[in-house]
């Protein structure tokens with residue numbers, strides 16, 4: 001192997017730049033390889049749009065969120081949207097990508113992404129392309145690795161928001177709701193709620209009963225605590241309820257349609273809680289931006305370095321994986337398909353319950 005390509009796919013995530021830096025520095029300094037970075041994920045591979053990655057290019061980026069390679073969401077080489085005679089059609093463009101790799105004499109690829117990006121990476125590897133995957137998502141819901149980079153940074157942002165909400169909640173005796181990311185898995189809500197001393201944590205894995213939340217608020221009042229903090233994952237659901245959440249403002253007067261589950265919860269709670277004002281903060285993409293946490297900088301760099309080492313050892317078709325404290329790898333064929341969810345009966349939830357945190361169940 002003489003020349004490698006790197007790309008970042010899917011939603012951005014703190015730590016992507018640290019991986020790119022780790023890959024580039026290891027490839028050049030340890031193995032004397034040439035490195036290029038494809039822009040906008042698979043789009044760059046299809047359009048042969050790339051930038052050389054040199055030591056200078058990756059200098060000073062290790063702590064910065066986002067990706068210098070840019071990213072695009074939901075691109076799939078095997079189901080790619082192209083324009084043909086003015087019409088958008090879906091096509092398998094993987095052969096074009098292979099031709100582009102051959103043209104540039106790129107011997108192998110490091111593909112950094114979440115479930116969707118890695119599914120395409122697996123299928124591309126099946127065509128004989130030499131690939132190493134790197135797991136990325138702030139949601140921490142990939143089962144084939146213990147921790148994805150970006151998660152710790154997102155939890156830190158959410159925890160800081162909870163710390164800030166505490167002082168303002170206490171000053172006004174309010175019920176404060178913080179909505180965090182996590183459509184399917186509630187890891188960010190669980191860990192930030194735990195660390196940020198939330199009174200109630202609502203996650204997609206445990207359907208909530210609004211009356212249990214009201215009970216918790218009243219319990220606290222009886223103990224002289226006249227404010228409460230609720231953290232809710234965007235994918236949380238009321239018991240038996242189907243929530244239609246639309247995040248764009250339209251002309252509907254229904255507050256459910258003016259935000260996510262956090263605003264719906266504030267609206268619903270108002271019917272039960274009339275002695276406190278209720279406010280909702282939606283943290284949104286602040287959880288994905290800014291500066292990468294110390295933990296994620298180290299983890300992401302370890303992933304990047306390991307990915308190049310695997311290429312150098314001809315261990316293609318694998319994804320780097322953290323298992324316990326060990327950096328290792330698993331086959332791309334075994335990483336896709338099932339999400340790692342919070343176990344409602346697991347140690348973390350039980351521990352949170354032991355210290356009085358309610359999950360609304």
Ligand code: F6P
Nearest residue numbers: 011073137138139181182183288
């Ligand atoms: O998967 C990462 C994630 O940040 C989710 O937590 C969130 O639901 C989603 O992406 C948001 O996607 P977008 O940036 O496309 O709105």
